[in-house]
Amino acid sequence: MVRWSRFNIASIVFGFAFLYLPIVLLVIYSFNESRLVTVWTGFSTKWYGTLLTNQALLDAAWVTLRVGLLSASASTVLGTLAALSLSRYPDFRGRVLFSGMIYAPLVMPEVITGLSMLLLFVAIGIDRGFWTVTLAHTTFTMCFVAVVVQSRLQSFDRSIEEAAMDLGATPVATFFQVTLPIILPAVLSGWVLAFTLSLDDLVIASFTSGPGATTLPMRIYSQVRLGVTPEINAICTILIGVVACGTLIAALATRRRELQRQKDERAAFAESMVRTVDPPPAAAGG
């Protein structure tokens, strides 16, 4: 066992405090009775109650949810297809360019992504609103999905697909019956990632949204400019809860599958050791 030095403990405590103290404060103050955000007067859940009467916030939450679900689903389909073609045809012309272009939006400043989307929508004369935000979110979350799925495909044994085709499955049947079920965990975590990214995006939404399509982060931001209220703390706490749950579920599911697999493999191994020689297959009637 490695002993924990004081320095190690200190740096871990400090690191986590640095990361989570602001969030913890926010959560605590969401249960503050006082209207004044910085003065603690007692525990209360009343701000969660008033949330339900704030129609503007509820509308924004509804828009965000719809944008998130739609764009995450669309980007999962597109991102998975991109990942498949990039890993499947490793020597098609312009592959390097393509994979570079898939990764670029990951590091592109959001302001630029948002601005270029805005310019595009203006240029082709689309009214900005719900659909433009959804489109923009699909575009920028797609590359995250592609990256997640592609890393799974790297360890994918292609002979499994060949076996399916050899047994008479068309390429489409092979994809839906063999490839997709095997890479599904990666596809799902891609979806969760896309959904949470869409949920908390402010910059790109600000550029591409229009009247009647204000997302939750946009609404919160505009309210905060008028002063932080405990109500805002409450909605943010809920948001944090949703995102944390999503991440946790994805992580736990992956881990459980991994553990189960290891357990099964150990069991099979132990069994094969017990009966050193298995009964061999016999010929028909022989």
Place this chain on the structure above:
Amino acid sequence: MKSLGIFRRSFAPWADPNAKPFISFRNVTKRFGDFTAVDNLSLDIFTREFFALLGGSGCGKSTLLRMLAGFEQPTSGEITLDGQSLAGIPPYRRPVNMMFQSYALFPHMTVEKNIAFGLKQDGMPKTEIAERVAQMLKLVKLESFAGRKPHQLSGGQRQRVALARSLAKRPKVLLLDEPLGALDKKLREETQFELMDLQYELGLTFVVVTHDQEEAMTMSDRIAVMSQGRVIQVATPAEIYEAPNSRFVAEFIGDVNMMEGRVALENGHSVLKTEDGVSVPLPEPLAEGREVALAVRPEKLKVSRAAPPEGANLYAVRGEIWDIAYFGDMTVFHVKLPSGKIVKASSLNATRGVEDPFGYDEQIWVSFEPQAGVVLKG
């Protein structure tokens, strides 16, 4: 040389000039970039044949199978199955199934579902599928494992699932890429015979890739020995062993002594004069001075203390025992000939305890019959 008819079994469609080949490679070449994996290869395989592809690593065996299964397209040449060209027919429309070297089981499906997969693709009715799957499970003795996933099975069990899956559709041709590679020696030998029985009883055509020569000898009707994308010799196991057509084949299969020498003329006949002074008549006249070799298998060399009697019609050379390797069932003597060449002679230990065994450095005679060796020109 004498006819090799004695080696042929009753099943020998390749010897019948009127027999139509079932699978036929016609001048097939496969290139990957500028690398030639299969080089202008022609080969005929007959119905119900158990055909083995044998060769070193990277000689193109898997590539040949993959072209037959439809995963690779020949760069040039043609492959026909039952008289029809396979060009342009995708893998899922070929009446060929393959058992993969890595097994390639579907990890997310149970054993049962794995076996049923191919039948489901054909739209077979559910009850029939269940019946066939049960039959297959019984065949490979995995009835109690039907509900398991592949990762819950041992290596040998996975191999049997892969076999059952590739057999379930009753393909006309079954391709097996190193099917027994992952098994231990005992299970491997048992499975070899089971595969042979299975192939015979279901009346299938098997093409098996292996680089284990013993496995190829045991199982197959004919063997194609490959090297660098070419077929060097196609023949029955006995022919390959007793009448290799080249040094490569002779050295690839089993142990062999190469007695090097030159062609000389004696009494108007071509003979091979070996380095150690033995003259062996050649079956055909060859140019004088040409370098040829006589390939003699170790078990065809006899070691004795006394010189063979006059008129015994044996070729004999004096030698010295250099090394003795005892294997239990037989002993292999490494004998140094006057030329300095070391040959191997094996003798079966048919009785227990030899009274006066040969010792190291002992002067002995090595002898062989006129028919014992094959003259190799290449």
